[in-house]
Amino acid sequence: MSTAWTSRYAQRAKNVRSSAIRELLKITQRPEIISFAGGLPAPDVFPVERFREACRKVLENHGPLALQYGPSEGYEPLREMIAQHTSRYGIKAEPSHVLITSGSQQALDLIGKLLINSGDRILVEAPTYLGALQAFSVYGAEYLCVPSDGDGLRTDLLEEPLRSGPKFMYVLPNFQNPGGTTLAEGRRHELVLLADRYGIPIIEDDPYGQLRYEGEHLTPLVVLDRENLRRDKGFSMGNVLYLSTFSKTLAPGLRLGWIVAPPEVITKLVQLKQGADLHTSTFGQMVAYEVARDGFLDEHIKLIRRVYGERRNVMLQALQEFCPPEVTWTRPLGGLFLWVTLPAGMDCHRLFDAALKQNVAFVAGDCFYAGNGWTEEGLRHLRLNFSNAQPEQIHEGIRRLAVAIKNQLAGLLPEPVVT
Numbered sequence: 001m002s003t004a005w006t007s008r009y010a011q012r013a014k015n016v017r018s019s020a021i022r023e024l025l026k027i028t029q030r031p032e033i034i035s036f037a038g039g040l041p042a043p044d045v046f047p048v049e050r051f052r053e054a055c056r057k058v059l060e061n062h063g064p065l066a067l068q069y070g071p072s073e074g075y076e077p078l079r080e081m082i083a084q085h086t087s088r089y090g091i092k093a094e095p096s097h098v099l100i101t102s103g104s105q106q107a108l109d110l111i112g113k114l115l116i117n118s119g120d121r122i123l124v125e126a127p128t129y130l131g132a133l134q135a136f137s138v139y140g141a142e143y144l145c146v147p148s149d150g151d152g153l154r155t156d157l158l159e160e161p162l163r164s165g166p167k168f169m170y171v172l173p174n175f176q177n178p179g180g181t182t183l184a185e186g187r188r189h190e191l192v193l194l195a196d197r198y199g200i201p202i203i204e205d206d207p208y209g210q211l212r213y214e215g216e217h218l219t220p221l222v223v224l225d226r227e228n229l230r231r232d233k234g235f236s237m238g239n240v241l242y243l244s245t246f247s248k249t250l251a252p253g254l255r256l257g258w259i260v261a262p263p264e265v266i267t268k269l270v271q272l273k274q275g276a277d278l279h280t281s282t283f284g285q286m287v288a289y290e291v292a293r294d295g296f297l298d299e300h301i302k303l304i305r306r307v308y309g310e311r312r313n314v315m316l317q318a319l320q321e322f323c324p325p326e327v328t329w330t331r332p333l334g335g336l337f338l339w340v341t342l343p344a345g346m347d348c349h350r351l352f353d354a355a356l357k358q359n360v361a362f363v364a365g366d367c368f369y370a371g372n373g374w375t376e377e378g379l380r381h382l383r384l385n386f387s388n389a390q391p392e393q394i395h396e397g398i399r400r401l402a403v404a405i406k407n408q409l410a411g412l413l414p415e416p417v418v419t
């Protein structure tokens with residue numbers, strides 16, 4: 001007798017849905033489509049030659065070690081490199097504060113595993129990163145959603161939800177996914193102060209922080225928390241766990257991210273990681289270390305900033321050139337995305353179908369909102385990625401998108417009165 005698998009699924013599996021974006025990527029891979037959908041880095045900036053050379057060196061110098069099981073915490077030289085690298089941004093971590101994860105997506109999952117009991121409420125931005133909602137929802141998370149504006153999370157609206165005692169806050173201060181917005185300096189201070197006052201930890205997710213195209217780097221929350229609030233300046237009392245990744249600076253296919261956390265939290269996360277995958281690929285970590293070392297990563301990030309900065313400008317100019325005045329968008333200072341707001345009454349799913357007929361794709365905004373009551377808001381938005389397509393494709397793609405928008409908008413207008 002064959003098993004009726006669905007009746008055997010655990011309750012937590014029922015909380016899981018496919019990511020709308022990953023499903024979408026299957027459609028948008030068709031060659032005729034100009035896709036602004038995925039959060040994909042540009043393949044033309046992947047340092048393939050440097051990787052080839054690094055693989056050769058790793059195999060020549062550390063062959064058997066590279067192919068062996070490794071420590072769950074991560075490859076020690078890579079942990080040291082990350083600790084040094086982050087210290088330039090004021091995050092003064094020791095290697096023992098760093099856990100290497102299989103992408104920062106695994107970091108989100110491990111944090112969910114560590115902190116979330118079924119029914120716990122997590123405070124998130126509205127909108128927020130879909131992958132975090134996916135990771136947390138498996139553990140039965142419920143959400144308190146706080147809106148953002150052009151300066152990021154609305155800290156003036158935080159007190160009431162904080163008073164209701166969420167388990168933690170999940171925040172993206174730099175070039176937010178999907179909004180493209182950056183949390184303003186003053187709000188960063190307010191956020192860590194409020195977190196401290198109400199005793200609510202912060203998960204600071206920062207995959208894009210180094211991809212800044214204009215303006216000055218702003219202090220990470222983890223640094224503000226320690227500098228302003230912790231007398232011992234050590235990690236033992238930190239209120240913030242900090243996440244980042246090589247996905248946007250080297251290559252997402254590496255699946256390499258990290259968590260910076262107090263040592264006691266790292267110890268617990270390591271135990272959970274052992275149950276998940278024992279450790280992140282030894283070979284991948286050694287190759288990443290070999291690629292990044294001797295200043296290569298810094299130089300490479302300069303190249304990425306130049307290329308993506310130009311693509312962002314092309315997208316902004318094309319939006320200005322082609323879109324009707326009723327449509328608005330954010331002007332991100334870095335990262336990979338901008339966020340478009342449609343006029344009231346428009347529905348981004350209907351627009352998606354119309355845009356696909358013009359061979360252009362984006363992600364509909366509603367999937368980035370947690371909890372109920374946000375559908376109407378979500379339907380007025382779309383997320384556009386500007387890193388993956390070539391500048392001429394971006395220009396043409398936005399032209400096509402604007403045609404679809406104008407057609408939809410014309411359908412919304414009342415018929416002219418014939419006199």
Ligand SMILES: Cc1ncc(COP(=O)(O)O)c(C=O)c1O
Pocket residue numbers: 039102103104105106129131172177205207244245246247252255256257
């Ligand atoms: C905000 C955010 N966090 C985490 C991730 C996951 O990244 P990684 O490739 O390191 O798993 C992404 C990927 O796009 C992201 O945008």
